[in-house]
Amino acid sequence: MSEALLQIDGKAVKATEGMTVLQAAQQAGISIPTLCHHEQLEPYGVCRICMVEVEVRGRKNYVVSCLYPVARDLVVRTRSEGVDKIRRVILEELLAHAPDSPALVALAQEYGADRDRFEKESSFCILCGLCVRYCAEVKQKNAVGFIEQGPRREISFIPEIASKECWDCQECFALCPTSYAQAAYFLTEALAFPGKRRAGSHSA
Amino acid sequence: MTKLHSAAELENLRAGILSSRDPAQPCIAVCAGAGCRGADAGRVVGAIEEEIGKPGLADKVNVRATGCHGFCEKGPNVVISPGDICYFEVKPEDVPEILARTIKGEVIERLVYAHPDTGQKAVHLGEVPFYKHQTRLLIGDNPKIDPMRIEDYLALGGYAALSKVLFEMSPGQVLDEVKKANLRGRGGGGFPAGLKWETAKNAPGDDKYVIVNAHEGEPGAFMDRALFTGNPHKVLEGLIIGAYAIGSHRGFIYTRHDSPQLIKHVRNALAQAEEVGLLGENILGTGFDFRVELHFDVGIFVSGESSALMRSIEGNPPEPRPKYIRTSVAGIWDKPSNLNNVETWANVPQIISRGADWYTSIGTERSKGTKLISLSGNVVNSGVVEVPMGTPLRTIVYDIGGGAPGGKAPKAVHFGGPMGGSIPERFIDTPLDFDELAALGAPIGAGGLLVMDEETDMVDVARYFLEFLTNESCGKCVPCREGMRQMLKILTNITIGKGKSGDIGRLEDLSDVTGLACLCALGKTAADPLRSMLRYFRDEYETQIARGSEAGRSETR
Numbered sequence: 001m002s003e004a005l006l007q008i009d010g011k012a013v014k015a016t017e018g019m020t021v022l023q024a025a026q027q028a029g030i031s032i033p034t035l036c037h038h039e040q041l042e043p044y045g046v047c048r049i050c051m052v053e054v055e056v057r058g059r060k061n062y063v064v065s066c067l068y069p070v071a072r073d074l075v076v077r078t079r080s081e082g083v084d085k086i087r088r089v090i091l092e093e094l095l096a097h098a099p100d101s102p103a104l105v106a107l108a109q110e111y112g113a114d115r116d117r118f119e120k121e122s123s124f125c126i127l128c129g130l131c132v133r134y135c136a137e138v139k140q141k142n143a144v145g146f147i148e149q150g151p152r153r154e155i156s157f158i159p160e161i162a163s164k165e166c167w168d169c170q171e172c173f174a175l176c177p178t179s180y181a182q183a184a185y186f187l188t189e190a191l192a193f194p195g196k197r198r199a200g201s202h203s204a
Numbered sequence: 205m206t207k208l209h210s211a212a213e214l215e216n217l218r219a220g221i222l223s224s225r226d227p228a229q230p231c232i233a234v235c236a237g238a239g240c241r242g243a244d245a246g247r248v249v250g251a252i253e254e255e256i257g258k259p260g261l262a263d264k265v266n267v268r269a270t271g272c273h274g275f276c277e278k279g280p281n282v283v284i285s286p287g288d289i290c291y292f293e294v295k296p297e298d299v300p301e302i303l304a305r306t307i308k309g310e311v312i313e314r315l316v317y318a319h320p321d322t323g324q325k326a327v328h329l330g331e332v333p334f335y336k337h338q339t340r341l342l343i344g345d346n347p348k349i350d351p352m353r354i355e356d357y358l359a360l361g362g363y364a365a366l367s368k369v370l371f372e373m374s375p376g377q378v379l380d381e382v383k384k385a386n387l388r389g390r391g392g393g394g395f396p397a398g399l400k401w402e403t404a405k406n407a408p409g410d411d412k413y414v415i416v417n418a419h420e421g422e423p424g425a426f427m428d429r430a431l432f433t434g435n436p437h438k439v440l441e442g443l444i445i446g447a448y449a450i451g452s453h454r455g456f457i458y459t460r461h462d463s464p465q466l467i468k469h470v471r472n473a474l475a476q477a478e479e480v481g482l483l484g485e486n487i488l489g490t491g492f493d494f495r496v497e498l499h500f501d502v503g504i505f506v507s508g509e510s511s512a513l514m515r516s517i518e519g520n521p522p523e524p525r526p527k528y529i530r531t532s533v534a535g536i537w538d539k540p541s542n543l544n545n546v547e548t549w550a551n552v553p554q555i556i557s558r559g560a561d562w563y564t565s566i567g568t569e570r571s572k573g574t575k576l577i578s579l580s581g582n583v584v585n586s587g588v589v590e591v592p593m594g595t596p597l598r599t600i601v602y603d604i605g606g607g608a609p610g611g612k613a614p615k616a617v618h619f620g621g622p623m624g625g626s627i628p629e630r631f632i633d634t635p636l637d638f639d640e641l642a643a644l645g646a647p648i649g650a651g652g653l654l655v656m657d658e659e660t661d662m663v664d665v666a667r668y669f670l671e672f673l674t675n676e677s678c679g680k681c682v683p684c685r686e687g688m689r690q691m692l693k694i695l696t697n698i699t700i701g702k703g704k705s706g707d708i709g710r711l712e713d714l715s716d717v718t719g720l721a722c723l724c725a726l727g728k729t730a731a732d733p734l735r736s737m738l739r740y741f742r743d744e745y746e747t748q749i750a751r752g753s754e755a756g757r758s759e760t761r
């Protein structure tokens with residue numbers, strides 16, 4: 001693998017080709033906020049909070065750093081007026097769902113996001129997909145998935161699989177930035193296989 | 205039909221078809237396109253067939269059910285050749301008279317076009333104002349073709365370009381001709397097709413795919429369906445030529461599952477082309493193999509986005525791919541995949557037959573050829589229009605479209621549907637040009653043109669388009685899903701008199717971020733109509749918001 005020398009926030013950064021801008025930045029001790037990213041999972045690129053400004057041959061563009069590949073002489077700015085605005089508005093959109101999520105509240109402070117800018121939404125899931133992807137990629141169980149499309153998109157535990165697999169796992173709960181995964185799981189349990197948790201855990 | 209093994213055999217077949225036809229014998233072409241069928245064209249065709257069955261008529265006149273002629277407003281349309289005599293709003297009851305007078309060489313006055321204001325009549329297609337100002341290189345063949353019969357396409361010189369390519373040109377020469385023609389993608393982006401082909405051609409790997417994007421889904425766009433349903437072989441010929449240039453042996457046609465007539469015609473065209481050896485193994489005996497599969501969407505607009513479309517062909521949910529790699533390098537199953545829209549492919553045969561020099565003589569400096577336009581909204585003559593690039597919008601809206609009905613003044617023209625933009629009437633002399641219209645904020649997009657009259661509520665138009673896209677987004681990325689959700693809520697509130705101060709600032713922030721941060725073109729352009737309206741019709745938004753704020757204050761008092 002050949003090396004690529006790029007510039008992040010004015011600092012010369014050495015990276016290996018094939019790496020993403022996010023990986024290169026983290027290696028150089030430069031922090032970029034993320035919500036849907038997880039080291040054990042394939043980059044997903046949907047929360048868009050890790051957007052940075054890149055300059056290629058004089059052309060400025062906004063890209064998600066968790067997927068954008070490093071390249072020689074790439075100029076990256078992890079903070080700029082444009083980047084900060086994107087992050088602020090995205091946070092304000094997500095705070096309409098989960099105004100008290102610690103991860104979101106911390107970022108909101110940093111980027112001056114107003115948690116009451118937009119009308120509140122009833123679901124506090126931000127659809128980062130960490131639970132869905134962790135279950136599919138790491139656990140390979142697919143006990144939780146996405147259903148529906150557009151604004152009706154939501155996560156849903158599949159009772160047939162969840163009743164067998166989830167009782168002694170529940171590792172996705174800790175990944176969830178809003179605790180919605182727990183809520184969705186216990187709702188599924190209560191509706192589809194009540195009591196199964198106790199039976200499954202052999203504590204009855 | 206037997207399989208053709210050479211260029212000479214194709215020409216023999218063509219000569220045979222032509223010699224069996226008497227050009228002097230009248231042929232009645234009834235439009236059976238989607239619009240005319242809705243206006244009962246099916247019964248008109250049935251009535252003609254029944255009438256022809258009567259003794260003494262069968263050898264004197266022919267009948268043909270065709271694809272869309274274009275003038276949907278006046279359907280069912282009938283065109284009688286020779287002479288291209290046009291009858292409009294034809295009813296089954298008119299049929300006996302049409303037949304009786306046609307064989308005598310007479311014209312029925314009451315069925316010809318009469319100008320709504322002057323009453324001036326127009327008998328022949330070239331004299332009808334709707335058609336007179338058009339240049340119908342692509343759609344003009346529709347009245348001459350029964351889409352279910354490959355013979356009709358062959359009779360008009362069909363597949364001669366493919367034969368020329370296979371026997372007289374190298375793949376590189378084909379690519380050069382398309383690049384020289386500066387054919388720009390008709391699906392929305394206006395990206396040069398030749399450059400896209402070149403990327404796929406040069407991408408490493410033996411398996412390469414070519415794709416027809418026939419997923420026309422936005423409100424106010426019906427030109428691709430009209431062209432593909434009415435003349436499927438033209439698109440197919442373009443696709444095979446592209447496959448030869450790129451080095452592909454497998455093609456896909458991706459369309460909507462809910463266009464039964466289109467599906468029937470395309471399926472039939474694929475089978476007929478294969479039967480005569482113009483598709484499949486060893487095409488025209490040259491050793492070139494190329495197969496085509498037909499695929500359907502799952503009923504969501506984002507399926508038409510190139511990377512989502514390719515995921516769908518693979519059998520995955522149609523969600524756009526966030527990777528920074530072009531589909532022409534890594535598309536379907538990560539193989540180089542070249543996708544062009546229906547109209548783009550349909551342009552290819554004539555570029556080959558008539559040459560890039562001829563093609564570039566039509567249009568403006570940077571936008572060449574003709575463009576199909578779906579003309580609708582507050583306009584007297586709605587329908588499918590084809591004009592040279594560079595035609596002033598005034599010609600399309602007034603000369604062809606007849607202006608707004610009821611003596612009202614057009615207020616705005618809107619291009620590109622829910623991902624396009626509205627410009628005020630004062631820009632009506634702008635030429636039809638990819639770059640000039642994009643600079644004004646109303647990119648041509650796929651070619652849907654809506655005329656809006658003085659009574660149109662511009663807040664409600666933006667709300668309508670956002671409502672459409674909100675339902676058609678996949679919901680995967682935050683700025684698209686959440687941005688549209690919030691914009692739609694704010695716009696809905698404004699239209700029901702619940703606007704608040706700060707709404708315009710909120711809309712601007714949301715639309716800016718949606719435009720910059722979304723992962724696919726649907727999201728990136730979803731706020732474009734709203735942005736164009738905040739640019740040109742801001743006062744309407746301010747007035748409606750002020751009315752809402754006023755009402756809100758009086759309620760709390």
